[in-house]
Amino acid sequence: MNATVLPPGLPRPAPSVEGLGQAFWEGATRHVLCLQRCQDCRTWQGAPELICRHCGSYRLGDEELADTRGVLYSWQRVWYPVHPALKDAVPYVVVLVALPQAPGVRLVGNLVNDPGGPLPIGAALEAVFEDHHNADAEYTLIQWRLMS
Numbered sequence: 001m002n003a004t005v006l007p008p009g010l011p012r013p014a015p016s017v018e019g020l021g022q023a024f025w026e027g028a029t030r031h032v033l034c035l036q037r038c039q040d041c042r043t044w045q046g047a048p049e050l051i052c053r054h055c056g057s058y059r060l061g062d063e064e065l066a067d068t069r070g071v072l073y074s075w076q077r078v079w080y081p082v083h084p085a086l087k088d089a090v091p092y093v094v095v096l097v098a099l100p101q102a103p104g105v106r107l108v109g110n111l112v113n114d115p116g117g118p119l120p121i122g123a124a125l126e127a128v129f130e131d132h133h134n135a136d137a138e139y140t141l142i143q144w145r146l147m148s
């Protein structure tokens with residue numbers, strides 16, 4: 001998909017593709033969901049850390065999810081721009097997405113196909129990989145769309 005939720009040229013902070021989040025962001029550039037997973041208890045972690053939050057193990061790895069499906073856990077429609085560059089982008093929808101293939105993990109993103117009105121909690125979503133090729137950085141953001 002070539003369209004972006006936010007307008008081009010917005011001076012937005014680019015994700016850091018180093019450190020504990022490196023595998024997540026590199027996965028995004030390959031259009032896959034890649035999350036940290038404990039190699040001892042097999043628990044997924046959405047925000048990467050140095051130890052497993054479930055069992056305390058230091059043996060953590062990064063694994064690709066089998067698919068890019070999600071489920072709408074919560075949402076909020078943004079009506080007021082928090083930055084002058086967003087004045088023409090509102091309203092837009094911020095979604096909190098549960099991942100059935102990674103229980104306990106929820107990701108935040110924008111909904112690219114907002115139908116307007118209330119959104120059904122539990123609706124099926126699919127990741128949309130939004131590639132950005134800015135002069136100073138190239139990165140991919142993970143957004144979401146309602147599946148029909």
Ligand SMILES: [Zn+2]
Binds near residue numbers: 056
């Ligand atoms: Zn563990």
